[in-house]
Amino acid sequence: MASFQGRVAIVTGAAQGIGKAVASRFVADGAKVMCVDLKESVLGVAEQLGENARAIVADVADDIQVNGFVTAAFDHWQRLDVLCNNAGTDGHTAPVPDCSAPDFDYLMGVNLRSVFLGMKYAIPLMIEGGGGSIVNISSIAGLIGLPGQSLYGASKHGIIGLTRAAALEQGPFGIRVNAVCPGAVLTPLSADFMAKGGSDVAKWAAMHALRRFAEPEEIAAAVAFLASDEASFITGTAIPVDGGFTAQ
Numbered sequence: 539m540a541s542f543q544g545r546v547a548i549v550t551g552a553a554q555g556i557g558k559a560v561a562s563r564f565v566a567d568g569a570k571v572m573c574v575d576l577k578e579s580v581l582g583v584a585e586q587l588g589e590n591a592r593a594i595v596a597d598v599a600d601d602i603q604v605n606g607f608v609t610a611a612f613d614h615w616q617r618l619d620v621l622c623n624n625a626g627t628d629g630h631t632a633p634v635p636d637c638s639a640p641d642f643d644y645l646m647g648v649n650l651r652s653v654f655l656g657m658k659y660a661i662p663l664m665i666e667g668g669g670g671s672i673v674n675i676s677s678i679a680g681l682i683g684l685p686g687q688s689l690y691g692a693s694k695h696g697i698i699g700l701t702r703a704a705a706l707e708q709g710p711f712g713i714r715v716n717a718v719c720p721g722a723v724l725t726p727l728s729a730d731f732m733a734k735g736g737s738d739v740a741k742w743a744a745m746h747a748l749r750r751f752a753e754p755e756e757i758a759a760a761v762a763f764l765a766s767d768e769a770s771f772i773t774g775t776a777i778p779v780d781g782g783f784t785a786q
């Protein structure tokens with residue numbers, strides 16, 4: 539089991555879904571966790587997690603706000619060991635000609651700019667403490683093309699590019715940077731995606747070798763492994779946690 543005793547982590551998008559599961563897992567494994575989300579309900583999530591969790595309402599696409607929550611976590615606990623850049627959205631799901639420039643900018647802001655900003659402000663503080671581990675949440679849409687998900691897919695491919703380059707840059711400073719690429723996960727986001735796209739759970743489940751969606755806790759387990767010392771020689775990877783979706 540991963541241990542995070544004495545470690546400080548930031549998890550974005552922690553109000554629900556995968557981010558909430560990651561924050562819960564980190565606290566259960568001994569970490570102190572700053573939970574970040576645009577939704578005010580993140581305050582209640584941190585309260586439920588107890589004295590080792592705090593929360594900040596912030597927009598991960600906003601330069602000043604990202605600097606603010608990274609600095610706040612460091613100032614409160616005097617160190618920063620782990621960053622999980624998880625907050626994201628599916629945005630406008632349509633073929634390329636049916637997407638607008640504002641659709642593109644919004645999706646890149648929430649899904650990709652956020653990962654850049656989180657790493658930009660966290661890395662110098664991790665270096666101060668002698669190292670750290672960053673886990674960026676990409677997607678199967680970051681590994682393969684999915685029709686109707688061009689903008690989402692571009693943002694998720696971009697996360698893998700950022701992850702690989704940052705891993706090469708920061709390895710000498712003891713910072714590991716990895717990406718997790720989930721298949722379909724049972725969260726409010728996937729429920730919204732199914733509703734918008736007129737798709738159904740059974741059809742998507744059938745595209746996975748395991749014939750089902752993941753539970754958020756199954757993604758959190760992979761994140762906890764990568765963030766922990768158990769993964770001490772793993773960096774620059776993009777690991778599918780996708781029930782076999784991309785195996786074919």
Ligand SMILES: NC(=O)c1ccc[n+]([C@@H]2O[C@H](COP(=O)([O-])OP(=O)(O)OC[C@H]3O[C@@H](n4cnc5c(N)ncnc54)[C@H](O)[C@@H]3O)[C@@H](O)[C@H]2O)c1
Pocket residue numbers: 550551552553554555556557574575576577596597598599624625626627628648675676677678719720721722723724725726727728
């Ligand atoms: N659910 C899936 O099937 C699936 C599959 C692959 C990848 N992912 C990725 O996993 C991550 C989490 O997804 P989820 O399914 O838990 O989604 P979710 O919608 O259930 O949760 C995402 C959280 O991010 C927050 N958020 C959105 N925009 C934000 C912003 N600008 N600033 C701060 N917080 C913001 C939301 O308020 C929400 O609480 C996302 O990056 C998503 O792309 C999800």
